Amino acid sequence: MKSFAAFVTTSALAMSAAGFSTTALALDVEAAKGLAEQNNCMQCHGLRKDKDGPSFLSTADKYRGKANAVDEIVKHMTSGKKVKLADGTQENHKVAKTIPPNDAAQLKNLAQYILSIQAK
Numbered sequence: 741m742k743s744f745a746a747f748v749t750t751s752a753l754a755m756s757a758a759g760f761s762t763t764a765l766a767l768d769v770e771a772a773k774g775l776a777e778q779n780n781c782m783q784c785h786g787l788r789k790d791k792d793g794p795s796f797l798s799t800a801d802k803y804r805g806k807a808n809a810v811d812e813i814v815k816h817m818t819s820g821k822k823v824k825l826a827d828g829t830q831e832n833h834k835v836a837k838t839i840p841p842n843d844a845a846q847l848k849n850l851a852q853y854i855l856s857i858q859a860k
């Protein structure tokens with residue numbers, strides 16, 4: 741009985757430690773790819789190839805290790821700031837659409853996915 745109580749206490753502690761140690765949710769790669777496809781992100785971004793925009797790999801390299809990386813990328817995906825395409829024309833960057841609109845979890849998941857791209 742005593743050891744059972746100890747077991748329950750230990751696992752509760754382990755669970756709360758896991759919950760607090762990471763603010764990031766587990767990455768859902770399929771959801772991120774789906775969102776990128778629905779938003780035509782891949783029209784201008786290759787995973788590892790630059791198109792009109794930088795590859796997701798080069799964005800990952802740029803932000804890797806930065807504490808505010810996810811927030812910076814979410815900001816980029818939602819603010820519609822002016823960007824220059826490869827042919828020199830300027831347009832407002834695509835604003836990522838989610839269902840429901842501006843769903844922070846989905847936007848962060850996509851940002852985390854971009855950050856997860858590694859060179860092969």
Ligand code: HEC
Nearest residue numbers: 779780781784792793794799813816817823824825834836
């Ligand atoms: C019409 C082409 C186009 C589409 C569509 C597009 N982008 Fe971009 N994106 C660009 C260009 C061009 C840049 C480079 C901006 C710069 O460096 O000023 C860029 C930059 C970025 C960056 C890098 C930001 C940084 O701070 O380095 C990210 C991340 C990004 N886009 C994500 C996305 C996502 C996610 C989508 C889909 C919701 C998307 N893009 C759709 C053209 C596009």
